[in-house]
Amino acid sequence: MDNGAASAKDEGLLSRMALNDNKAGMEGLDRDMINKIIMETSKGSRFYESELKREHQVNQRIEKIMLQKGQITEQQLKKAQAQVERVVSELERGRDLTRLIVHVDMDAFYAAVEMRDCPELKDKPMAVGSMSMLSTSNYHARKYGVRAAMPGFIAKKLCPNLVIVPPNFNKYRAVSEEIREIFADYDPHFQAVSLDEAYLDFTDHLEQRQSWPESSRTHRCRTNSSPTGEEHIEPEEAAPEQIDLSPVLFEDSPNSSPFLLSSEGVCASGGACEVFGTSVEEAVKEMRFRIEQKTMLTASAGIAPNMMLAKVCSDKNKPNGQYRLPSTREAVMEFVQNLPVRKVSGIGKVSEKMLNALGISNCAHLGQQMALLSLLFSETAWHHFMQVSLGLSSTYIPRHEERKSMSTERTFKELSRAEEQFSLCRELCGDLAEDMKKEGLKGKTVTLKLKNVNFEVKTRAQTLQSAIATLDEIFAVAKDLLKTEIENESPQPLRLRLMGVRVSAFVSLDDKKPLQKSIIGFLQTGKTDSTDSTQEMHQKQEKEHFSNHSVPAWPLAGLPSAQKSQKPGEGGRTSEPQSFFQRAHAKRLQLQAAKASTEEGGQGRDASVSAPTDGCGTSAAPTEAQASTSGCGRLTSDGLTCPVCFRQVETTDLNVFNEHIDRCLGNSCGNPNQSNHPDSESDLESEAECKALEGVNRCRGECTTESAKANGDEESQSKREAQPSLIKDAHPASSVTGANHETTPQSSVLICPVCQRTQDTGDLTLFNHHVDLCLNQEVLHELRGQTSPPKDPPSLTRNRTEDTGHLLPRQACKGKSKRRDSPSSPNPKRTKGHGPRNTIDKFFRL
């Protein structure tokens, strides 16, 4: 093709194909050269054509939007502007700068782990992945333009010397466990985003930290020589007990006692000590320091008043650094003004391009164009944009909820023969069934995913009456779906390059009555930390889940075909009550913490954080040290040391070594997460158990899916029950729901999660009523700027319809406002207008 046409095409393609130097470690490279190579390598491939096509579609979307934009009248814009301003002030009113949210992110995680375990890789450009796809690359490789999500063969063109190491997830998982233990010390409710990333709320920790003696903020440098031989090289024969491997003072081990510290504090030989201050920065530094000491890997962190900002901040000083954004409106606004929209989590390539087309590239523009955006995008989308532009986002870190689906997919050369396709399908179903079994899942929907050699993806789903879980059951459905597709293509065979099977719409497996768990779970979370309550025991099976999805943020996922039709007057009534609920919970925890610390120096809850005298047994000592995978792969004269079995593996071949680790992990803890749910309430003696319990608490939702398996028969249901207060609204009609409600907390007592008082009733309706009242008061309290103490029971009848009050008053957690009953709202159930309108809801409306 001639240059003109080609370049024009490339121009558009670049946005999809070109490397985006969004990531750290890519400054100052010859981007043009790199892009040229990428293009030349891709040209003509099916993938390339596919991208071209998508690019085209995006362009059409943009054209459409531009067209709509052109038809907007002054009138409309003006009206929109007013509307926007209203929302802004509402959001502004709810701005919360009191929290200290931290986002931690390991640097080039997978690559770093591999480098740590194989020093030879240290000075070479390397990446983890395969010839077809890289997961991550080290900083050395990034200089060549090699980065995550880039196929290996292209990376090789950019950097012929690139070493590609196959990923070993089990190892990363093990390391991840280590850092999570540290995270838990600062926020037992932290949310793990992925193996190497997490959000933590440091607020409580900081509060307690203020009164900590210096000894509690002192940490020892590891004296072991690192495989990488980085810092102080030390004699091999490190301490026999490796006490020096673990930070001197910290919860889980006797080592953490100040006494021990002092004894070692002498820092006899080379064992230097680090003392950290009481500020957030210091606390975060300390955390990073500990991570490095323990795993020999570095992490970066961002400190800000909310999740979205923290995330952006953690990227600021990426390799091994941290950045704090002051908790003042001015600082936040200024920070946001210059923030490129693409940096915001949730705004990807497509969104960026569309916004760019509207002349919006940074958040300042975003704010300026809100009126326009509100007319061109869906409510969910523009609300999100609005929050971003104001530097607002969730200040409450939600724990992960239970998984919603499970799947397996595989890419292969080209598969056109039906028999092979069927057998592959069966194989996938088998794998999936196996995985599901591990977590005790059963689902009603089976989805078959197919991608042909032209990269066109197609999904076909079918929902059954009842949930299934076995190979045969899944295959029976998947097979039909596949068959239909094959027949559909008739004479022509399906030329597949990928096939996947997914199961969703989980239902509580086995005996457990679906419902109750959430209720009980919720109630119990109330006293989650009171270590003695027997309820604790049950709680592990329930996952409290405030239903909230406050997932990070997704702006215009689907295209927001500017529905200008969206009557402003009708708009989002949904508020995210959840936030209130969660806040109530959070607040409660805070109170407890405060109480605990004043009374006992934090014996119960947070023992892990504040207590050198931690009550959790003594067996812990070795835990941190030994568990450390950092010792892993330590090259010795004749091999590597397995971090799991601690045996020498006679090999220098990383792959062999990794396989060994896999085996060990497979045996010992096939499923670390689900393996230790303390079922007996008796043994809490060993620290290990304490930990396990703690893990249950904090992982609830994230990893306890198995024991807590999906509740409810349908998600809607589970959401509905998330909140006790809503229960009363449950439609009796729904047999399922109704039935579920019956399953009242048998042995446990009803304790109001808000006021903490035990309620003298077994009747959930009554109880819910009480909770509602409490909640309402709390909400009122907050809305009034807490000037007025809990006042009389909120008028349950009041109902101002006036303003279509959008957005929740305070922290608007990510979008999802448009749904009539925002799933994230504490009031999950669809209160179809009738019935006692949820009281919480009412509040939001005024």
Added chain:
DNA sequence: CATCGAAGGACCC
């Protein structure tokens, strides 16, 4: 007319 399931996408890591 409100709800729901299916299909297609965007995004994240």
Added chain:
DNA sequence: CTCCAGGGTCCTTCGGAG
């Protein structure tokens, strides 16, 4: 020589069943 992953979540649109 080999020519772009896999696991998830959520949003939006659309059409048919209730």
